[in-house]
Amino acid sequence: MFKEFSRTLKIAVPLIISNVAQISHGLIDSAMIGAIDYKQLAAASLVVNVVAIPQVLGVGMTMAISPLVAMANGRKDTFKASHTLFNGVILSALVATIIAITMVVIKNFLFNLGQEEIVATLAIPFYTLMSWSLIPMIIFMAVKQFTDSLELTKTAMLLSLLSLPLNVILNWFFIYGRFGIPRMELFGAGLGTLITRIIIAVTLILIVLKHKVFKPYLVHRMAAWKLRGKTWKELLQIGVPSSLQYGMESAAFSVSGIMIGWLGATAQAAHQIALNIASATFMAALGLSMAGSIRISNAFGRNEEKLLKNIGKSTAVGGLAYGVFCGILFIIFKDQLPYLFTNNANVASIAGGLLILGALFQISDATQAIGVGLLRGIRDVKLPTLFGALAYWIIGIPVGYYLAFVRELGATGIWIGFVCGLTVSSILLNARFLNKTRGLEQEWKK
Numbered sequence: 001m002f003k004e005f006s007r008t009l010k011i012a013v014p015l016i017i018s019n020v021a022q023i024s025h026g027l028i029d030s031a032m033i034g035a036i037d038y039k040q041l042a043a044a045s046l047v048v049n050v051v052a053i054p055q056v057l058g059v060g061m062t063m064a065i066s067p068l069v070a071m072a073n074g075r076k077d078t079f080k081a082s083h084t085l086f087n088g089v090i091l092s093a094l095v096a097t098i099i100a101i102t103m104v105v106i107k108n109f110l111f112n113l114g115q116e117e118i119v120a121t122l123a124i125p126f127y128t129l130m131s132w133s134l135i136p137m138i139i140f141m142a143v144k145q146f147t148d149s150l151e152l153t154k155t156a157m158l159l160s161l162l163s164l165p166l167n168v169i170l171n172w173f174f175i176y177g178r179f180g181i182p183r184m185e186l187f188g189a190g191l192g193t194l195i196t197r198i199i200i201a202v203t204l205i206l207i208v209l210k211h212k213v214f215k216p217y218l219v220h221r222m223a224a225w226k227l228r229g230k231t232w233k234e235l236l237q238i239g240v241p242s243s244l245q246y247g248m249e250s251a252a253f254s255v256s257g258i259m260i261g262w263l264g265a266t267a268q269a270a271h272q273i274a275l276n277i278a279s280a281t282f283m284a285a286l287g288l289s290m291a292g293s294i295r296i297s298n299a300f301g302r303n304e305e306k307l308l309k310n311i312g313k314s315t316a317v318g319g320l321a322y323g324v325f326c327g328i329l330f331i332i333f334k335d336q337l338p339y340l341f342t343n344n345a346n347v348a349s350i351a352g353g354l355l356i357l358g359a360l361f362q363i364s365d366a367t368q369a370i371g372v373g374l375l376r377g378i379r380d381v382k383l384p385t386l387f388g389a390l391a392y393w394i395i396g397i398p399v400g401y402y403l404a405f406v407r408e409l410g411a412t413g414i415w416i417g418f419v420c421g422l423t424v425s426s427i428l429l430n431a432r433f434l435n436k437t438r439g440l441e442q443e444w445k446k
Helices: 002-034 038-062 065-074 078-105 107-112 117-132 134-149 154-176 186-210 212-218 229-261 265-301 305-332 345-377 382-406 411-445
Strands: none
Touching: 002 038, 002 154, 002 186, 002 265, 002 305, 038 078, 038 117, 038 134, 038 186, 038 229, 038 265, 065 078, 065 134, 065 229, 065 265, 065 345, 078 107, 078 117, 078 134, 078 212, 078 229, 107 117, 117 134, 117 186, 134 154, 134 186, 134 265, 154 186, 186 212, 229 265, 229 345, 229 382, 229 411, 265 305, 265 345, 265 411, 305 345, 305 411, 345 382, 345 411, 382 411
C-alpha cells in the first residue's frame, strides 16, 4: 500500500503546489486588502463567497477532461486524448464566457444579500473584475487537466508558482498606487488577478502547442481537433455532475459566508480569514484527490482491478493521515495564524475560535475530497452528486442556521454545520467507492 501511495504522491506534489499557488491569489488579495481596512476585507470576503459558486461550476466542467484523457492515455490512444483536449477546452471556454456574462449582468444583486451597504458598495467593482477573470482561469484549468492527466504535472505547477510574484507586484502597483498608477485599493486587487490569470492561461496554451513533449498528441490535430456532439455528450456526462458536486459544496460554504455577513462585518472578516487558512490546507487534499483520480482512471482504462483497489485504499489512508496532521496544526497555532491577515484583535480572536472547529473538519474535508476524486476516476459521478446535496443542503446548512441564529451561537454555529455536512459526505463517498470497486472486480472477472 505504501508503494502505491508513494507513486500517487509523486504525481500529487506538483498538483498540490499548483493548487496552493492558485488559492494563494485569494490569500494575497485578502492580506494586502486587510492591511488597508477591515470593511474592504469584508467586501472581498463577500465577493469571494459569491464568485466561488460559479467559479467552481466552471472548474467542475474541466474535471471531465482529466479522466477521459487518462483513460485514453492508459490505452495509448493519443488521438482520443488530443480530441478530448480540443473539445474540452472549447466547451470549458464557452461555459466560462456564459458564466462571466451572466454574473456581470446581475451584479447589483449583491445589495440584496443582507450585507452592510458600504460592504456591498465596495464589493461591486471587485466583483465585476473577478467575474471576467473566470474566463482565463477556467481555460487555464481546462488545459491543465490535459497536462496533469498525462502525469506532466510540473508544467502547470511552475506557471502557478510564477504567477504568485506577478500577482503580488501587480497588486502592489494597483492596490496602493505606485509609479504614477492611481491608488485603486480593492479594485486594484481585482485588476491584478485578472491580468495574472490572462498571462498564465496564454502561456500554458503556448507551451502545449510548442513543446516537443506534447508532439505525439498534436500530430493528430488536423483530424482530431474537430467539434463532435458525441464527445461533448461524454464530457457533459462527467462534467455536469462534477460541477454540481463541487458547486453544491462551494455554494454551501458561500451561503454560510453570506449568513455570517448578517452578523456584521467583524464576524464576516473573521470567517473569511479562517476559511482562507482552511482552504489553503485543503489544496493538498485536493491534489491527492486529483492524483488518485488520474491513476485510478489509467488503471480503469486497462481493467487492472487489483491496482485500482490498491491505489484507492492507499490514497484514502493518506488523506486521512493528512487531515489529522492539519487539525493538530490548527489547534496549536490558532492564536497566531489570524494575525497574518488582520491587525484587528477582535477579528483575530473570533477567527482563532473558528479554527478550532476547522481542525475538526480537516479530517472529513480531506477524506471526502479523496472519495470524490476516486469515484470520478471510475466515472461514477451521479450518485455522489446526490450525496453532496444531502450532506451540505439537507444537513450542513440547516444545522448551521439553527445553531447560529436559533441557538444564537453565531459564526461558531455555522462552522459546526460545516463539520456535520463534511462528515456525512466523507462517509457516504468512501463507502460508495469500496462498494463500486467490489462490483468492478466481479464484472471484469466475467
